[in-house]
Amino acid sequence: MDEAECIKQVIGKGLPENSTLQATMEDGKPYVLPPWRVNDIILLAIETLSDVNYYDDDFDYKKMIREQGIKLKKFSSFTPENLEEFRKVSLSRWEEGVCVIFPNPGTGEQCRMIAYNEKHNSIECMQIVFHEFAHIKLHHTQQSINGEVEATCFALAMTMFLLLEKLFHVGKTVVNAAGKSFLVQTIRDTIKQKEAI
Ligand SMILES: [Zn+2]
Numbered sequence: 241m242d243e244a245e246c247i248k249q250v251i252g253k254g255l256p257e258n259s260t261l262q263a264t265m266e267d268g269k270p271y272v273l274p275p276w277r278v279n280d281i282i283l284l285a286i287e288t289l290s291d292v293n294y295y296d297d298d299f300d301y302k303k304m305i306r307e308q309g310i311k312l313k314k315f316s317s318f319t320p321e322n323l324e325e326f327r328k329v330s331l332s333r334w335e336e337g338v339c340v341i342f343p344n345p346g347t348g349e350q351c352r353m354i355a356y357n358e359k360h361n362s363i364e365c366m367q368i369v370f371h372e373f374a375h376i377k378l379h380h381t382q383q384s385i386n387g388e389v390e391a392t393c394f395a396l397a398m399t400m401f402l403l404l405e406k407l408f409h410v411g412k413t414v415v416n417a418a419g420k421s422f423l424v425q426t427i428r429d430t431i432k433q434k435e436a437i
Contacts, residue, residue, distance in 0.1 A: 271386045278393055279431045284377060285397035290424050294402065295411035301366060301402065305373055311353040312369065318355065326355065331375040332391065333383050336360070339372040352376055363399065370395035 292304045305312050315323060323338070330338040338355040354372040356365055374380075374394035380387040404410045414423045 271389060273386070273389050273393060277390070281378075281390060281393045282397045282431060283428055285394055285401060286424055286427050288377065289398065289401055290411070290420055293420075295405055295409065295415055299405075301398075302369070305354065305369065309352065310373070310376065311351070313353065313355040314358040315355055316358060323355070331380050331383060331387065332372055333388055334368070334371055334391075337368045337372040339375040341376065363403070366402070367395045367399050370398040373398075 292307075293299065294301075294304075302312055318326065326338045326340055329340055329342070331341065332339045336357045338353075340351075340353045342351055343349065344351050354369060354376075356368040356372065358365060360368065371391045371394070374391035375387060378387070378390055378394065380391070401411070405412070411423060414426075
């Protein structure tokens with residue numbers, strides 16, 4: 241089954257009933273991201289990046305995503321009607337991007353696709369793509385407020401690491417001096433340090 245046919249079948253299905261956006265957690269309280277979860281997400285970001293040597297001069301984040309078997313597309317590659325159908329089955333509620341995971345109806349193989357609104361500057365596009373990528377990395381299974389908060393947190397951490405790298409070569413400097421495991425381990429140790437009283 242080709243990709244277009246596969247997509248057509250998937251977007252015809254819609255989301256299950258329980259996948260509507262929840263404004264609150266199940267206990268009725270508004271969702272607040274706990275600090276330990278923010279730490280987990282920061283750590284996931286640096287682990288994800290260091291796995292693919294993000295400090296190399298020719299590092300390309302879009303290539304990184306495609307090499308993980310995820311299709312990466314621009315909004316302009318869809319008709320407005322198809323894009324609207326994708327929004328309905330997206331794991332994401334952000335208007336600027338779409339993240340869809342579905343089994344290929346022919347093979348059962350898992351297909352993953354990210355699409356983003358390319359009418360933004362390059363850093364903004366990067367944030368959108370990382371936000372959608374986060375829904376996959378964090379194993380989100382349905383649309384939710386907490387999923388959106390987590391995805392934005394991951395996108396912020398990824399963007400900051402890459403921005404600092406591009407401008408100041410922080411990762412490259414540390415890796416050249418002390419090695420990749422030192423870079424990740426030092427960040428891991430630091431964010432788990434106890435607060436001095
Ligand atoms: Zn989202």
